[in-house]
Every structure is written in structure tokens, then in C-alpha cells.
Amino acid sequence: MLQPPRSGLTPLSDDAFKLSRWQTAETLIVLDPNGDAQPALATEWKQTDPHTWEFIIRSGVTFHDGTPLTAERVVASLTAATKASPKPRILDGTELKITAVGDDTVKITTSDIDPLLPQRLSSPQLSILAAKAYGKNGVVDPIGAGTGPFLLTSVNGTSSAHLDRYDGYWGTKAAAPGIDADFVPDGAARAAALRTGTADLVEAIPVAQAPLLDQALVHEVPMPRTNTLYLNTEKGPFADAKNREIAAAAINRKTIVDTVYEGRADIAQGLLGPALPWAADLRQPTTAPSPGNADGASITIGTFTDRPELPEVAVQLQQQLEAAGFKVKQDVREYAQIESDALAGKFDAFILSRATVLDSGDPVAYLYSDFACDGSFNISQLCDKGVDAAIQQASETAPGPERRTAIMAAERAVLDTHAAVPMLHERVIQGEASGLSDAARDPRERQLVLPGTAVNR
Structure with missing residues (x-):
């Protein structure tokens, strides 16, 4: 990984993009290549009036600590984001009122007419986490609190993180048993890790380093x-x-x-x-x-x-x-x-x-x-x-x-x-070792490891 965590991996910061690239925290909505909203933790949605939307929450989902995903839990996560200081930038200039309607429906009212609300909810900064993630004074700790196919088990400061496959995942189970992520800001060192086989997947290889690598391992993503x-x-x-x-x-x-x-x-x-x-x-x-x-x-x-x-x-x-x-x-x-x-x-x-x-x-x-x-x-x-x-x-x-x-x-x-x-x-130039399959090549840099990503050694 290029950058170490800057805010303790709280999803209310840019660290959220690491959580989404590791497939450990998930949002209500995801985007297709055209930027159109697609179901994730919400299965469907509708606009009931110019200022109001309703989202149906996926059933049968559990957080990594075993607690269930509910409408109330979604409300609590999104409300925490609206009250954060500073707010996630996706909420700049936006005022939301978020309430639960029964066990499986979340109603969101916007202060202004906002045709892009579903797309906003795809931001990794609005990931839905278990209650255990939210501590005092706005501190959010995502360890063991997501819903994705990989469970974040530990973070070693700004040097590394470890994730295990979550066998209770609601969707396609992960092919890999886990992820070891190292934070390596030095571009030459990242390129060397690919060249020597010490890394299977490498973010952001510098332009100057790319010619020095086996070109079959180098993938350019617009x-x-x-x-x-x-x-x-x-x-x-x-x-x-x-x-x-x-x-x-x-x-x-x-x-x-x-x-x-x-x-x-x-x-x-x-x-x-x-x-x-x-x-x-x-x-x-x-x-x-x-x-x-x-x-x-x-x-x-x-x-x-x-x-x-x-x-x-x-x-x-x-x-x-x-x-x-x-x-x-x-x-x-x-x-x-x-x-x-x-x-x-x-x-x-x-x-x-x-x-x-x-x-x-x-x-x-x-x-x-x-x-x-x-x-x-x-x-x-x-x-x-x-x-x-x-x-x-x-x-x-x-x-x-x-x-x-x-x-x-x-x-x-x-x-x-x-x-x-x-x-x-x-x-962005992404390095993928020989034998690695099904890694994401995502222009928005929201995904990297997918459920199907695996290494054939």
C-alpha cells in the first residue's frame, strides 16, 4: 500500500478507502463503471418526494462481531458521520435527517433536493460499522466491525495491517484466507517488493520504476x-x-x-x-x-x-x-x-x-x-x-x-x-505478481482485493 493510515483507519477520513480496498467495510450503495448506483447493503431504494428517500436494508447480514445489520444500526452509523468534526467531505454542504422505519427501512431526508443521494452513500467514508466501532469523543475503530468478506483483525500503527477471511459473509466468500497489508510510502521499495516476489499486489508504482519491472506484471489503470x-x-x-x-x-x-x-x-x-x-x-x-x-x-x-x-x-x-x-x-x-x-x-x-x-x-x-x-x-x-x-x-x-x-x-x-x-x-500503475488472479483495477481506487482475488503459488 502506498500511504500509511493518517487517522487510525477511521472511515470518517480518507483512510476509508483502505477499508474498501481491503473489502472489510461496506456501504449501502456501490457504483458501476458509469457511476450509476447499484445495490450493496441496501437492496433497493426509492425517492418518495423531492427531499425524501427510502432504502431497504439487506437481510441476513452480520457484522464481523456477529451482531446483525439492522435499519437502526445503519441510522447510527450514518448519523455518526453527519455529526463528525470534520464531516466526511461527501457531506459538505449537505444536511441529512436519518431515521429507521421498521426493522429494514431507512428514511433519509435532505435539506436540499439532491438527485445524487444514492451515489453519495457509495462513499467509503459512509461505511456501515457495528456498534462496537464507535467510542467516545468521535473515535471510530473499524477492527472487527465491518460486514465485508475480509475481517480486519489488527493494525500495527503505520506499518501494517492483517485481515482474515470472514466465513459468515453474506455474499461470495473470499477465495484467499487473508490479507497482509504493508504500508510502504517509498515507490522504489514498492517496486522492489514486486520484483523480488515479497508482495503479490502493489499500489502506485512510480513511472520511473515501471520500465525496470517485468512488463507482464505491470498494469496501467486510467x-x-x-x-x-x-x-x-x-x-x-x-x-x-x-x-x-x-x-x-x-x-x-x-x-x-x-x-x-x-x-x-x-x-x-x-x-x-x-x-x-x-x-x-x-x-x-x-x-x-x-x-x-x-x-x-x-x-x-x-x-x-x-x-x-x-x-x-x-x-x-x-x-x-x-x-x-x-x-x-x-x-x-x-x-x-x-x-x-x-x-x-x-x-x-x-x-x-x-x-x-x-x-x-x-x-x-x-x-x-x-x-x-x-x-x-x-x-x-x-x-x-x-x-x-x-x-x-x-x-x-x-x-x-x-x-x-x-x-x-x-x-x-x-x-x-x-x-x-x-x-x-x-x-495509476498497479503491480500484480505472477499467479495473482482477479485483483480489481479500479479507476476510482475504491477496490483492490476482491472476493475472488487469489494467488496460485
């Missing part, structure tokens, strides 16, 4: 993460739409992919990449930028060192933009030191690796935060009525084909402003 150049539309040279077009036309995406990412990324055709399998077929034509010469316009590009490839991207962009007549300076710092300046619009351009699908599995939240007039992450300082209207239309459309079409219309509206120039879509 991520819903786009490397984008954000251009400041409010002030400076890129307040002029013509300069934005010149910059957009000057960028050679293939060179960046081939040199910085060694070909292990996808050239961007839009904001949303191949991790969303429906995006390419629904993409709407955009206005092609007109090339030109910037006549010596001076710009400053900002980016950060926390992702080591981004400073290298900045070097490539500087060369390409200078060839188009810009005078370019770079400002590269740690993310914690540069974020506030980026959000305040202190750069003419900013390079960012940005997740385009957040915890609900839906890209509307990303489009709103990054490109709406009052978006909280609007580095481009973009305020365009057409863009706002398109994003609003997408947000109000029910999940399904019509919403996806509306999302792509919003993407087109953003791209037509040339306020953001998507360059590439990242991939």
Missing part, C-alpha cells in the same frame, strides 16, 4: 485525474481571450506525455478522460484555439513539488509558451505554501493535477468548484454566465444518460472559454 493548465481570466495577459487561445494552441500534449510521463498517460481530449467510459462518445465539439504570437507578454506559471512530475511539466510548458512569444517565469513551491496564492489569482497560469470525479462518482462537483463563478477552487477566476448555466443544468438533471449529456455540455462550455487547458489524464 484515473479520473486530469493534469490541467488553468489560465487567469480576471487579470494579466490571459484576461484577453486571444492570449488564452494562443497559449492553448501552443501546448504540445504528446511531448509532455512522452517526456515527463514516459508515455504512461493519456493525451487529453477534454476535461474528463477515459476513466469515465461514457465521456468520449458524448463529447461535444469545441472551438479550436487559434495559434498566434503573444508579442512578449510576460506570464508567471505556478505549480507545486508534492507531485514530482508537475515541475517537469512546467519546464516543458515554459519552452512551448516561449516559442509562442510569451516571456515565462516559474514559481514552484510545496503545495501547502502555494495553494492560497493560486486560489487568490496571484498567478497568470497554474498547473494542477486535479481529480475530476469526487466521492459521489460524479464530475459535476468538480466542474462547479473549479469553473463556476462562486466555485471554491476557481483558480482560473472564471465567471461566465454560459458556463454557470450549463453546470447548473447538469446538477439539476437526474443521474443517467441525460445527466451525462448535460455534463458534457458543461465541459464544452468551459473549454470554449480556454480558461483551462487539459493536457493529459493520469494513470
